[in-house]
Amino acid sequence: MLASADPGMELGARLYLDNCNACHFVDGLGADEVFPELDGNSLVNAPGGTGLIHIILHGAELPSTEIRPMRLRMPGFGNRLSDDEVATLANFVRSGWSNTADAVDADMVAEVRSQFSETE
Numbered sequence: 001m002l003a004s005a006d007p008g009m010e011l012g013a014r015l016y017l018d019n020c021n022a023c024h025f026v027d028g029l030g031a032d033e034v035f036p037e038l039d040g041n042s043l044v045n046a047p048g049g050t051g052l053i054h055i056i057l058h059g060a061e062l063p064s065t066e067i068r069p070m071r072l073r074m075p076g077f078g079n080r081l082s083d084d085e086v087a088t089l090a091n092f093v094r095s096g097w098s099n100t101a102d103a104v105d106a107d108m109v110a111e112v113r114s115q116f117s118e119t120e
């Protein structure tokens with residue numbers, strides 16, 4: 001489904017390719033110990049979806065360890081994506097691969113945004 005850059009591609013797929021694919025890859029499997037797998041991921045599939053929305057908006061960081069001294073950071077996309085786009089993207093990920101989580105909407109994204117805005 002994601003193998004070609006079809007201009008008629010649905011928005012969620014396009015947002016994923018543009019923003020997430022570089023690290024999590026088209027198969028959603030990520031890379032061992034570096035980029036988490038999104039297929040079957042418990043945070044991605046969690047009921048309500050606010051954890052996923054939060055990560056898309058604000059990013060995440062893995063602490064550095066002796067074995068992996070490089071600090072791995074996922075950037076936040078809150079400044080680049082609208083509430084609608086974040087919801088569309090989250091729904092793409094929540095229904096992609098073998099995931100079958102319930103849908104989120106732009107109102108939920110706005111809510112998560114407002115909850116965490118003071119920490120930025």
Ligand code: HEC
Pocket residue numbers: 016019020021022023024034035036038041042043044052055056060061062063072073074075077089093
């Ligand atoms: C620059 C690389 C990079 C990009 C781009 C990126 N991520 Fe990530 N992502 C990471 C890293 C590294 C982590 C692990 C961070 C952590 O666990 O603290 C991560 C973690 C996650 C997690 C949490 C997984 C878990 O099990 O905790 C989700 C969900 C996620 N990313 C989704 C996305 C989505 C959706 C996009 C596109 C909007 C995206 N990522 C773009 C690198 C990236």
